[in-house]
Amino acid sequence: MFESMLVIGFAILFLILFYIFRFDKNILKALSLIITLFYVSWGIIHSAREARLAPSVVLEYLLFGLTGYSILYLALSF
C-alpha cells in the first residue's frame, strides 16, 4: 500500500514538473529521461525488497520504462 502511494506521489510530482516546464521541449525531454531512469531504479529496488528480483523482472521494468520514454519522445519531437 505504502509503495503504491509512493508511486502515485512521484507521478504527481513529475506531472507538476511537466506542467511548470511545459513550453521548454529540451527540459521536458530531459525530464522524460529522468522519469524513465527513476522508474527502472524504483522497479529494481522494489523487486529486490520483495525478493522478486530476477533478470526477467529487470528486463520488464526496462522495457516498460523504454516504452513510456518512446511515447513521450514521439509526442515531444513534433
Add this chain to the structure above:
Amino acid sequence: MKLEKNPTIIKNWRNNPKAIDKFRFMYHFLPKEQEKTRAGLLSHKAIIIYCLLIVLIAGIFRLIPMVFPGVLGYASNINIEDLLSYTNNRRKQSGLSELRLNRKLSIAAEKKASHMFDKNYWAHISPDGVEPWDFILDENYDYIYAGENLAKNFSDSDDVVEAWMESPSHRDNLLSPNYDEVGFAVVNGVLDGYETTLVVQLFGRPREKGQVASVFQEQDLLKELNQSKTEIAAAVPPNGGPDYSLSEKENISKEVPDSAPSPSSVSMTNTSSENEPLIDVAMATRGISIAFGGFISSLLALDVWYSKRKGILKFTGHTFAHITLLFLVIFFVWFVLRPGVIL
C-alpha cells in the same frame, strides 16, 4: 471447494471451430495460466515491437517533409489583435504602460517572417548574417531600443504569449519598460518541410518621443489588419527593394539606407492566420502516443483483472506501477503538452 470441469463443454469446445478461433484470439490478450506469464501482447518481445513501431512512426514523420514538403504541418488560429491584447494585459498586470502597435515595426516583422521562410531558417540572425535590426532600420524606424521574440508551431495566440512569459529572456522583452511600441507578424509557410505559422514580435522605442504611435494610428492600423484580404500597394524602390545579403549589410551602417521603401506605403497581408495543413503533425503524434499508451494500459488492466479472477500467480513486475507510468504519460500528452517553440 474442488472445481470440476464439465466434460460436455470441453468436448463441444473441441469440435467448435468458432470457439477455437475465439480462444486463439483471446489467448494473446489474456495471461497464460499454465506458464504463469502475462498475455502474449504484453510479452517482452511485444513491448520491444511497440517501441520499434513508435521509433518507426517518428522516423516516418521526419521523412515525409523531406519528400513531400507541406503535407505535414501545425494547425493554428492566431491573430495580431489577440497577441497585442494578451501582451498588453501582461504589461498592465506588471504596472507597465501598454505597447502601441506600430506600422513600421509590423512591416519589419512581416519581412523578417517572410525572410525566414524564403531562406528556410529559424533563428534571430539569418545564415547570411541579417539581424533583426536590419529589418527595423530598413523601414526607417530610428530606435533607441529594439527587441525581438519569435514563435512557431503554436495553435493559438494565448499559448504564444504564455510561452513567452514562461521564458525569462522573452518575458524580459515583453515586460521591458524600455519599449513603447510593438509590431507583429503572423505568417504561414513551409519551414523545414512542415507547414507552420511563424509569429514575429518586434519591440521598439523611437529616438524621438513624439514619434510614438498614437491610439488613433493604432486603431487605424488594426482596422486595416482586420480587412485581411485588402492590400495597399507598396511603393517599390527603383532597385527592387532592400537586399538582405551579407555583402550589402557590410556596406550599411546603422543609419537608414537611402534605398529604403517609402514609409507612407504599406503592404500588410498577413494579419491573422488560420492554418489547416493536410495532416496536423502535432495532433497526429499526440493521438498515436495516447493510443499506444491506452492500448498497453488496457492490456495491463485486463491482465490484473483476469489474473485475480482466475487466481493466476505470475512472477512479474509491479503491474500497478506500469499502469501508473503509462497513465502519467497519457495525462501529460493529453492535458499538458502543447505544440510550439519559441526563440
